[in-house]
Amino acid sequence: MPNELPAVSSLHQLTMNGLALHGWSQQNLFLSDELTLALAVECRDEAATGALAAAAVGRGAARAVHSAIRGDRILWLQAGRSEACDSYLLIMETVRVALNREFFLGLDSYESHFAHYAPGAAYQVHLDRFRDDDLRTVSVVIYLNPDWPVEQGGALRLHPLDAPASDVSPLGGRLVVFLSADMPHEVLPATHDRLSLAGWFRRRPPN
Ligand SMILES: O=C(O)CCC(=O)C(=O)O
Numbered sequence: 191m192p193n194e195l196p197a198v199s200s201l202h203q204l205t206m207n208g209l210a211l212h213g214w215s216q217q218n219l220f221l222s223d224e225l226t227l228a229l230a231v232e233c234r235d236e237a238a239t240g241a242l243a244a245a246a247v248g249r250g251a252a253r254a255v256h257s258a259i260r261g262d263r264i265l266w267l268q269a270g271r272s273e274a275c276d277s278y279l280l281i282m283e284t285v286r287v288a289l290n291r292e293f294f295l296g297l298d299s300y301e302s303h304f305a306h307y308a309p310g311a312a313y314q315v316h317l318d319r320f321r322d323d324d325l326r327t328v329s330v331v332i333y334l335n336p337d338w339p340v341e342q343g344g345a346l347r348l349h350p351l352d353a354p355a356s357d358v359s360p361l362g363g364r365l366v367v368f369l370s371a372d373m374p375h376e377v378l379p380a381t382h383d384r385l386s387l388a389g390w391f392r393r394r395p396p397n
């Protein structure tokens with residue numbers, strides 16, 4: 191009986207290998223320049239019209255905006271909002287399938303938002319998995335900034351539990367994935383506007 195599963199793209203395979211070995215992975219040129227630009231324009235336009243809202247931290251009664259802890263403004267995506275977003279969500283669907291096949295995670299959904307960090311905005315060290323909601327399993331960030339010299343700051347700093355910290359500069363088209371429960375991370379302040387898409391693959395809720 192031949193293997194019926196379609197081939198996983200070699201880029202996805204690299205991502206899977208990095209996750210398995212280190213708990214995180216970075217891929218440059220993950221999105222095409224064309225799609226990155228379309229998403230960047232959409233994010234910038236939405237920010238300019240005031241459609242992004244100050245992001246909150248915490249859940250339930252503790253949920254509140256604390257801009258010194260988390261300074262980005264966000265807009266959650268819905269399927270069908272634009273051709274570019276639908277292309278992005280379709281690509282992330284192929285990543286979801288690859289993650290499930292490689293790690294048997296039972297991921298059944300993906301939630302994602304645009305984020306804009308104005309100059310000086312940051313996000314202090316945190317974990318993406320909530321204490322009272324452990325369904326977020328794999329975190330994703332895709333950057334939408336063309337030409338981002340490292341001196342502009344704004345790195346994502348990952349703090350693996352068993353390895354030195356790693357900085358990832360938010361250069362357009364770049365993907366970072368990491369395990370939501372185990373990877374403390376922070377966003378360092380930048381000198382320029384910093385645009386991204388953040389997202390989370392969620393597990394099926396238990397019955
Ligand atoms: O933008 C980034 O590099 C990371 C964002 C982040 O940690 C989050 O939204 O939870």
Ligand SMILES: [Fe+2]
Pocket residue numbers: 316317318375
């Ligand atoms: Fe995070």
